[in-house]
Amino acid sequence: MAYETLSAQRAALESGEVSSLDLTNEVLANIQEAQPTLNAFVTVTADRALAAAKASDQRKGADRRPLEGLPIAHKDIFCTDGVKTSCGSRMLENFTPPYDATVVSRLADAGAIMVGKTNMDEFAMGSSNETSYFGNVLNPWDTSRSPGGSSGGSAAAVSAGLVRAATGTDTGGSIRQPAALCGITGVKPTYGRVSRFGMIAFASSLDQAGTLTATAADAALMLDSMCGFDERDSTSLAAAPPDLVAGLGKSIEGLRIGIADCFFDDGLDADNEACVRDALAVFESLGATLVPIELPNLHLSVPTYYVVAPAECSSNLSRFDGIRFGHRAADADDLTTLYRRSRSEGFGPEVQRRILTGTYALSSGYYDAYYLKAQQARQVIRADFTAAFERVDLIAGPTTPTPAFGIGEKVDDPVTMYLNDIYTIGANLAGLPAASAPCGLVRGLPVGLQLIAPMLAEQRMLNALHQYQLSTDWHTRRPPALAGQPQ
Amino acid sequence: MSWETVIGLEIHAQLATRSKIFSGSPTRYGADPNTQASLIDLAYPGVLPVLNEKVVEMAVRFGLAVNAKITERSVFARKNYFYPDLPKGYQISQYELPIVGEGHLDIRGESGDVRQIGITRAHLEEDAGKSLHDRFDGESGIDLNRAGTPLLEIVSEPDLRSAVEAVTYMRKIHALVQYLGICDGNMQEGSFRCDANVSVRQRGAELGTRTELKNLNSFRFIEKAINFEIERQIEVIEEGGKIRQETRLYDADRDETRPMRGKEEANDYRYFPDPDLLPVVIDAAYIDALRADLPELPEQKCQRFQDDYGLRVDDAALLCETRPLADFYEAVAKATAADPQVAANWVLTNLGGQLNRDGLEISHSKVSPGQFAELLDALSDGTVSGNGAKEVFEAMWQGEGRAQDIIEARGLRQISDDTLIEALVDQVIGEFPDQVTQYREGKTKVIGFLVGKVMQASQGKANPGQVNALLKRKLDA
Numbered sequence: 011m012a013y014e015t016l017s018a019q020r021a022a023l024e025s026g027e028v029s030s031l032d033l034t035n036e037v038l039a040n041i042q043e044a045q046p047t048l049n050a051f052v053t054v055t056a057d058r059a060l061a062a063a064k065a066s067d068q069r070k071g072a073d074r075r076p077l078e079g080l081p082i083a084h085k086d087i088f089c090t091d092g093v094k095t096s097c098g099s100r101m102l103e104n105f106t107p108p109y110d111a112t113v114v115s116r117l118a119d120a121g122a123i124m125v126g127k128t129n130m131d132e133f134a135m136g137s138s139n140e141t142s143y144f145g146n147v148l149n150p151w152d153t154s155r156s157p158g159g160s161s162g163g164s165a166a167a168v169s170a171g172l173v174r175a176a177t178g179t180d181t182g183g184s185i186r187q188p189a190a191l192c193g194i195t196g197v198k199p200t201y202g203r204v205s206r207f208g209m210i211a212f213a214s215s216l217d218q219a220g221t222l223t224a225t226a227a228d229a230a231l232m233l234d235s236m237c238g239f240d241e242r243d244s245t246s247l248a249a250a251p252p253d254l255v256a257g258l259g260k261s262i263e264g265l266r267i268g269i270a271d272c273f274f275d276d277g278l279d280a281d282n283e284a285c286v287r288d289a290l291a292v293f294e295s296l297g298a299t300l301v302p303i304e305l306p307n308l309h310l311s312v313p314t315y316y317v318v319a320p321a322e323c324s325s326n327l328s329r330f331d332g333i334r335f336g337h338r339a340a341d342a343d344d345l346t347t348l349y350r351r352s353r354s355e356g357f358g359p360e361v362q363r364r365i366l367t368g369t370y371a372l373s374s375g376y377y378d379a380y381y382l383k384a385q386q387a388r389q390v391i392r393a394d395f396t397a398a399f400e401r402v403d404l405i406a407g408p409t410t411p412t413p414a415f416g417i418g419e420k421v422d423d424p425v426t427m428y429l430n431d432i433y434t435i436g437a438n439l440a441g442l443p444a445a446s447a448p449c450g451l452v453r454g455l456p457v458g459l460q461l462i463a464p465m466l467a468e469q470r471m472l473n474a475l476h477q478y479q480l481s482t483d484w485h486t487r488r489p490p491a492l493a494g495q496p497q
Numbered sequence: 498m499s500w501e502t503v504i505g506l507e508i509h510a511q512l513a514t515r516s517k518i519f520s521g522s523p524t525r526y527g528a529d530p531n532t533q534a535s536l537i538d539l540a541y542p543g544v545l546p547v548l549n550e551k552v553v554e555m556a557v558r559f560g561l562a563v564n565a566k567i568t569e570r571s572v573f574a575r576k577n578y579f580y581p582d583l584p585k586g587y588q589i590s591q592y593e594l595p596i597v598g599e600g601h602l603d604i605r606g607e608s609g610d611v612r613q614i615g616i617t618r619a620h621l622e623e624d625a626g627k628s629l630h631d632r633f634d635g636e637s638g639i640d641l642n643r644a645g646t647p648l649l650e651i652v653s654e655p656d657l658r659s660a661v662e663a664v665t666y667m668r669k670i671h672a673l674v675q676y677l678g679i680c681d682g683n684m685q686e687g688s689f690r691c692d693a694n695v696s697v698r699q700r701g702a703e704l705g706t707r708t709e710l711k712n713l714n715s716f717r718f719i720e721k722a723i724n725f726e727i728e729r730q731i732e733v734i735e736e737g738g739k740i741r742q743e744t745r746l747y748d749a750d751r752d753e754t755r756p757m758r759g760k761e762e763a764n765d766y767r768y769f770p771d772p773d774l775l776p777v778v779i780d781a782a783y784i785d786a787l788r789a790d791l792p793e794l795p796e797q798k799c800q801r802f803q804d805d806y807g808l809r810v811d812d813a814a815l816l817c818e819t820r821p822l823a824d825f826y827e828a829v830a831k832a833t834a835a836d837p838q839v840a841a842n843w844v845l846t847n848l849g850g851q852l853n854r855d856g857l858e859i860s861h862s863k864v865s866p867g868q869f870a871e872l873l874d875a876l877s878d879g880t881v882s883g884n885g886a887k888e889v890f891e892a893m894w895q896g897e898g899r900a901q902d903i904i905e906a907r908g909l910r911q912i913s914d915d916t917l918i919e920a921l922v923d924q925v926i927g928e929f930p931d932q933v934t935q936y937r938e939g940k941t942k943v944i945g946f947l948v949g950k951v952m953q954a955s956q957g958k959a960n961p962g963q964v965n966a967l968l969k970r971k972l973d974a
Contacts, residue, residue, distance in 0.1 A: 088543075089541075089542065089543045095542070097542070102542065105542070107541065107542070107543070108536070108541075109536060109541075111543060206543075206545060207543065207544070207545050208543040208544075209543055210542040210543045211542075211543065211773075213772075214772035214773050215772035241547065242545060242547060243545050243547075244545060244546065244547050244548065244773060244774050244775055245545075245772075245773065245775070321769065322772055324577075325575055325577055325586070325587055325767075325769070327586075328577060328579065328585060328586020328587055329540040329541075329542070329584060329585050329586050330542075331579065331581075331586060333581050333584075333639070334539055334540070334541075334584060335541065335542075345581070349579055369767065372577070372767035372768075372769055373765055373767055374765045374767070377767070377768075377769070381769055
């Protein structure tokens with residue numbers, strides 16, 4: 011049962027060609043087979059999934075919902091009622107939430123079937139899925155390499171064909187970068203489009219839920235059930251989301267695509283650049299025009315992000331104190347010891363590093379120089395995008411500077427690791443929708459093309475990618491083998 | 498050495514909303530531990546705060562009542578510190594942009610002058626839970642029912658100059674928040690709490706180092722605590738020492754303040770705007786609507802009671818101390834034909850005394866304003882004497898019925914019929930010719946004896962005023 015896309019699976023279910031039960035069984039079998047190699051999952055919810063699949067197969071006609079019977083995976087950052095939610099951390103190894111995140115309940119209400127929770131960088135802090143307490147996730151294209159992060163598990167699962175859709179979160183590129191490194195499509199909507207309720211917070215003003223799928227059309231299908239106002243999230247956008255599936259299929263004749271030099275800097279691998287330029291040529295052939303633009307302050311992105319995000323996370327992670335839930339150190343005789351040990355034992359080094367950095371940035375005497383300054387820089391970056399979008403409809407460039415790097419190559423050098431996000435971070439700082447789609451192979455490894463759109467313009471962005479995918483076949487390429495053999 | 502005391506008060510008033518400031522949990526007092534704490538209050542992973550808009554309304558009403566600037570765009574900020582009763586590891590409060598800015602409140606100083614006390618700001622924040630250290634052997638229990646309850650923190654300028662002034666100011670704020678209906682003022686339940694910042698200095702000198710006094714949960718304790726602290730600080734300085742800036746607790750049993758243990762390290766709260774909440778944006782129309790809707794405030798009511806009812810300023814002030822009392826009085830005054838000052842006396846002394854004896858609030862008075870007015874009517878039209886009215890009131894309080902019914906049932910009706918009284922007067926004049934002669938010879942005081950005899954003859958029921966008048970007329974004739 012090789013259904014290449016979520017949409018193809020859906021069509022097969024609708025036509026009765028396959029039942030959800032059979033499909034889910036096959037998915038579970040594939041997951042089990044790949045797990046020792048890829049380690050993409052922290053928890054597999056086989057019994058629940060099969061029960062849900064059986065129930066789904068009973069629904070006929072008008073009872074069938076947009077994602078009826080389709081197996082999906084959730085990044086282990088989304089709280090799932092009665093199902094362990096670890097956030098890739100020892101701190102939450104024993105945590106079973108008593109409620110569903112809005113993303114989870116909306117997708118379930120749309121008929122999707124959760125087959126498991128995917129592995130991730132601890133508390134979403136990382137770009138390589140090497141910081142998870144539950145071990146590294148490996149890239150299906152080359153298992154000596156990282157799949158990217160923090161949504162490494164979701165990306166690997168989709169890339170390896172285990173599921174055709176998974177949820178992810180993107181704070182500085184954590185959907186788009188793994189999508190690029192794994193040769194799939196990753197979408198981060200406008201900040202506020204998808205509810206953050208139940209999504210364990212890393213950096214509140216940057217976090218956004220999104221999708222990892224094979225195609226833009228699949229992403230639209232998923233996002234149509236995920237987007238929309240949630241009264242439980244005060245940062246949720248009131249504006250009604252557009253019908254993304256209905257928005258596909260428009261010509262992009264006359265679409266103005268902005269090209270900024272800062273996305274084509276010295277750090278960009280020459281072969282990556284070639285793939286991206288080829289993609290841009292395809293857009294031109296479809297009627298789009300390429301317009302040079304400037305984003306003069308984008309070089310501030312990484313330092314700005316690495317002040318704002320740790321600052322917010324240092325506060326968001328204070329609730330993990332061993333008192334009410336999560337890891338509690340044994341034999342602590344006083345409060346301070348309990349706190350210190352529980353948190354030192356529960357958090358890995360990258361999380362501790364960011365908590366310390368963030369606490370420092372907010373501390374007395376430094377707040378103005380760091381946090382306040384970073385928020386001001388953020389406004390400047392946002393203004394650059396606003397100005398650019400007066401002249402263009404979308405901005406295009408590479409998603410990452412290089413293809414997938416080796417496991418262990420960067421994990422000991424945080425700053426080098428942080429620079430992985432150099433092209434993606436700007437969209438998070440400005441709250442803009444952004445996506446990555448496969449646009450080539452470099453030395454056998456996938457390359458991602460990034461599109462950034464103005465606020466609320468997901469429809470335009472997804473349609474452009476969809477048109478691109480109708481004219482190319484990079485999104486159909488699959489990893490060569492799935493047996494732990496390097497390329 | 499001429500010492501001056503400088504005091505500033507920080508009052509935390511729990512806002513009387515039905516649910517908490519950022520979650521839908523109930524705020525009722527006295528529930529079993531941890532039965533009113535939702536996932537949001539417990540700071541579970543992934544939960545988010547949602548603002549209860551009622552608290553904004555209440556804060557703005559307070560600001561308007563103290564002539565304060567209302568901030569049209571205020572911001573919630575996180576105050577970060579670790580303690581088990583603070584589940585998130587931060588308290589959502591307001592820092593740089595509080596909803597209420599500078600205002601002021603006038604109080605009556607000790608010498609009767611008007612003192613304007615500045616209010617620096619008032620801001621919204623959530624309360625923490627409670628730690629119970631004594632209930633469990635070797636462990637502390639955390640009750641998070643209170644976590645997330647809305648508070649309005651009201652900060653005064655250091656304009657208060659004595660413990661008495663501080664208490665006066667605090668009482669006034671206490672009355673005001675109840676008048677506005679934004680706080681129930683129940684200090685035993687912790688709905689209204691106060692910390693005092695106290696320092697001393699030589700007149701004209703720079704501000705001295707201040708200490709913060711906490712755990713002040715009654716008006717009496719605040720006065721005692723502040724006075725103790727003033728004495729202590731003066732003593733320390735006069736002996737050549739320095740005041741340490743610290744937090745001190747008031748020990749009511751020993752009547753002294755002691756430094757608080759365990760929180761000596763100054764906390765760096767690392768305030769930053771809470772990214773989970775939007776700024777609170779209100780416009781002039783919103784503020785104007787609330788202003789138009791403000792209830793009559795204690796000041797205004799007190800003046801009106803003096804103007805409309807001719808009350809003495811002290812009585813007016815006492816009646817206006819709480820809104821239920823003022824409302825009760827006004828209902829009585831409007832319903833009765835009696836003189837409003839008489840009504841005031843009766844409400845304050847007779848009703849007030851009875852409420853005190855029974856430990857009741859006026860809202861639980863066993864006699865309604867209407868019933869009370871009927872009693873006062875009977876008193877003022879002479880149906881019953883002053884003493885008789887007291888007896889009737891007690892009987893009404895015991896549930897014996899309405900004034901008229903009790904008067905009849907107990908035969909308390911005064912004799913006001915002139916014919917009857919005249920008959921009694923004539924009788925007494927006949928019986929005591931010596932005293933009559935004494936009176937007519939100039940010993941006018943003896944009329945009291947004769948009045949007494951008439952009262953006796955009438956078994957106390959004759960209207961004394963009429964007896965006196967009639968006697969006098971006959972004796973003078």
